[in-house]
Amino acid sequence: MAKIELTRNPFIKNALKSRYPQLAVFIVMLVGYIFAILAGLIGTSVGSHNFSIVFVWIAWWAILILVAVPFFGRGWCAVCPIPLPGEWLQRGAVLSPPDKKPKWLNLRVPKMFRNIWLQNISFLLLALFSSVLLTTPNITGIVLAAMLFAAIGLSTIFERRSFCRYLCPVGGFIGLYSQTAPIELRVKDKQVCVKCEGKPCYNGSQAGYGCPWDVFPGGLTKNTYCGLCMECIRTCPHDNIAINLRPFSADLAKPSTRMDEAFKSFIMLGSAMIYAGVLLGPWGAFKNAAYNVGTGAWFLYAIIFLAIIFVILPGLFTLGILPTKSTLPLKQRFASLSTALIPLGLLFWVAFSLSFVLTNASYILAALSDPLGLGWNLFGTANTTWQPMLTSLLAPAQTLALVGGLIWSARTAQKAANEIKISSIPVIAFCFITTLVMLWLLL
């Protein structure tokens, strides 16, 4: 399938170029985000009746993992409200660039942090406390507020969107999985960028800001670090930026060579498997261990969690690829072949989330009418009774997702292995075994 340039459509192009449609969505998102913080802090402590839990961990999560990431890649980042207040402060403006920029420190993020290791760590920190985070409104409120203030603080110290690019726990995995999405922002002609004077897409101009994600669009080869903020569409003086519709997983044809990205794949794959077992499985001892933070059982849970992600899964993977004949160092083979785990991980999360979301979606209507759990009935749906949805379709849908992910990953493994001229069989075997474990956990 050839690429289709969506920005050829004047309506789409004008809607993306204008700041107002995006601002309107931003404002709605920001209001919702702040309301989620307040609901978490002042609303009922019963999670299933609190807006912060129901709308963040059920509604938003469902949209993110089942729709936004698979089909729009970093589409969520394009409308995410978290960096907004900090960015407005940093720019000294809400819309177009002001005549006089405010004097913040505007430092460059130190080189040692210019990778996604901090995002890996921030995700794992939340993951280890997720049983409390997912179920306790005030903890959700505190974490949401902390992310907002961290983004503001970093905007006053470092240039551009340093929070999104290097710290956001969600942005890390969205970036990883956005490589599979059928949408991309790319330049139309790289030669135009080479000759372009001043590079306003990166450095900014009167028409707009330099890339907030610290990316030079002319060098973009994958979606991972492009936040789809559309700023380069506004600043490019040559009309050389396009939003394209493309085949799924186009970015995976060129395997990663970075260990931070490789470990992100293992973190996400392992977390989905652990959540499927702990949260959706029938083993109460695991749930209590995960929930009772600070106890001996929780420390044991945390050790096992980290061991699965950093030792067992990468260890098995390495043992598999160790005997493959290649002149490439093991580290490079490890990083390249881990690309194959990206589709599998995404569909593990889809399969896990289907169960969680379909079971709990009926809470959304009740929380809409009574978001703080104070006995309101704003839309007449406050008394909607809990009822799991589509339970008969759940198992077939999960199988479809997991087997589909396995096929997708096996084909990606073959392409990645061909690139570095080694056998793909060990990686396919690894994907097969982890898929069987996930099937056992979910079905």
Added chain:
Amino acid sequence: MNSRFSLLLFVMAGLAVAFAPLPVPPITPQVQTFEIGAGQFAYSPSELKVNPGDTVNIQLVSTDVVHGLYIDGYDISIEADPGQTKTLSFVADKPGSFRFRCNITCGAMHPFMIGKLTVGTNNWFLRSIGLATLAIISVIVSVKQKA
């Protein structure tokens, strides 16, 4: 063998693995009674196995706060106050694996208070293993054909 033909073969094999009827061994239905303790946030026992056609009596005993027990797929439930025993009786006429879960908000981890009921063999799991195996074979075959 051309690639379209082999794809068709794999699709047909996949449909057979997913939907072909399996032989059911004749088993005389029995009455099976389980006493299940429900406490934050677990059932004990949390895994039940019965045969298709069995009459199942679940005696739910809540050990702390009010708990419920709702069985996915069967769409039936009971609730038990602390210290009380409530009984749910039904005929296990749908084979497969079903989650049962608390349907009364009982605390923070309430959405994850889950158990598992298996009626007969968990055929869908076995079919899924078959589909995964078939999927891997099809990918390997398709690559060998291209080579």
